[in-house]
Amino acid sequence: MTEMDSSRHAPRVAILLYDGFTALDAVGPYEVLCRVPDASVVTVAKQAGPVRTDTGALGLVADHALHQVRQVDVLVVPGGGSRGVTAAMEDQETLDWVRGMHEHTTWTTSVCTGALILGAAGLLRGVPATTYWASRSYMETTFGAVCTPGRFVESGKIITAAGVSAGIDMALHLAARLTDERTAQALQLAVEYHPLPPFDTGSPEKAGPELQELALRLIEDAAR
Amino acid sequence: MTEMDSSRHAPRVAILLYDGFTALDAVGPYEVLCRVPDASVVTVAKQAGPVRTDTGALGLVADHALHQVRQVDVLVVPGGGSRGVTAAMEDQETLDWVRGMHEHTTWTTSVCTGALILGAAGLLRGVPATTYWASRSYMETTFGAVCTPGRFVESGKIITAAGVSAGIDMALHLAARLTDERTAQALQLAVEYHPLPPFDTGSPEKAGPELQELALRLIEDAAR
DSSP states (O other): OOHHHHHHSSOEEEEEOOTTBOHHHHHHHHHHHTTSTTOEEEEEESSSEEEEBTTSSOEEEEOEEGGGOOOOSEEEEOOBOHHHHHHHHTOHHHHHHHHHHHHHOSEEEEETTHHHHHHHTTOOTTOEEOOOGGGHHHHHHHHOOEEOOSSEEEETTEEEEOSTTHHHHHHHHHHHHHSOHHHHHHHHHHTTOOOOOSSSOSSHHHHHHHHHHHHHHHHHHHOO | OOHHHHHHSSOEEEEEOOTTBOHHHHHHHHHHHTTSTTOEEEEEESSSEEEEBTTSSOEEEEOEEGGGOOOOSEEEEOOBOHHHHHHHHTOHHHHHHHHHHHHHOSEEEEETTHHHHHHHTTOOTTOEEOOOGGGHHHHHHHHOOEEOOSSEEEETTEEEEOSTTHHHHHHHHHHHHHSOHHHHHHHHHHTTOOOOOSSSOSSHHHHHHHHHHHHHHHHHHHOO
16 A cells, blocks of 8 residues: 555544644644545644643644544644743653654654654654754754755655744645645645745845844744 | 834734634734734634634634723734634624724734625725635625735735735734834744745636636535
8 A cells, every 4th residue: 555545535634732832833734734635633732722832822722632642644743942842852751652653654744843853752863854944953963863955854754844834835745645736736725825925034044144043032032 | 103113112913813714824923923022912702712713623722802902003814714704704793893903003914814804894995905816806896995916915004915824924024014124034034934835826826727616625625
């Protein structure tokens, strides 16, 4: 059975939420994958109920606790603020769950620093991967991932996306893998994803060192 | 006092949630605006508590009820599925609240079919605006808006964004208005918004009529 065959019918998607996750990391993929034909998307956290984001200013509802979700076709692990991601990386229940899920997934995916959680679960050793721009070398030195350029990197059944908004690009690619190009193209139109950012500073290379420093300070200041 | 002066200090942002809203419409702007220096972002709905999205598969928490939030600098009205938007457009309490907020805002904004709610509140008559690609002519004929091309359209203090993902582009523009270009450029890097969609089908013009039809069918199918 090929990867596409095994998930072509009613793919089940689980999005992991944890205290201090970044909302767009989760919602970008959700918005695309929830409209894959017959797909079901569920949110999962250590405990069912509201989970606050890295800024504390927003709550998303986890509809299931970890122990209630044991097998899905697609796992999405969003990134988060450094405190939230560090806590998730050190939480054995979370790491055990990620490892257990990965055994049965067709696709195991991360957005942004979600890759560090995959790394902490031991899934990235020797694996070409990407993560948030500021965490690339940490991912490589700490978890033995092979940091690879790209908006998202597909390595076997693991797909890691770059920071925050890159989850949208990754999810459209994944939607094509789960269905076909035409359906994924229609999903891109469904979310009117014809991006026209007002600046050209979305990558660290384009932005340069001063904007990198300012970006990290703004993130830190907003993480109350 | 110029518009920039009035909101330069600690801008307060309210995001309206309503049953059947589209998650990314709200979360795209949230993710940018929450990191504007000293900004505070709150979620507001008819009742405080979880609010489900258009697919029913995700809940976001509204931290405040409408009557608890009476004055902010920035109002963000997300779009949603046709049932959700229609219900919001017909709900007098919601429309009264939007009109009341608009009296005091520095910026009143919408994403996607959120423009139809601004229209139903009477704010778009004769105003250059945009909305979800499939709702452009409805917005024009029903509410007298002047449908204008663009990823987002700024008309006085009203900024309307195109569909779903366009809220990210709009919010970066708005961040520059609330602060300065350099800060907004850093915010673009903070969310690593260097978009590289796998296809070039994000606008109806690029996608063509067949993908338009398929996109609308996928949206309808996912709206349970």
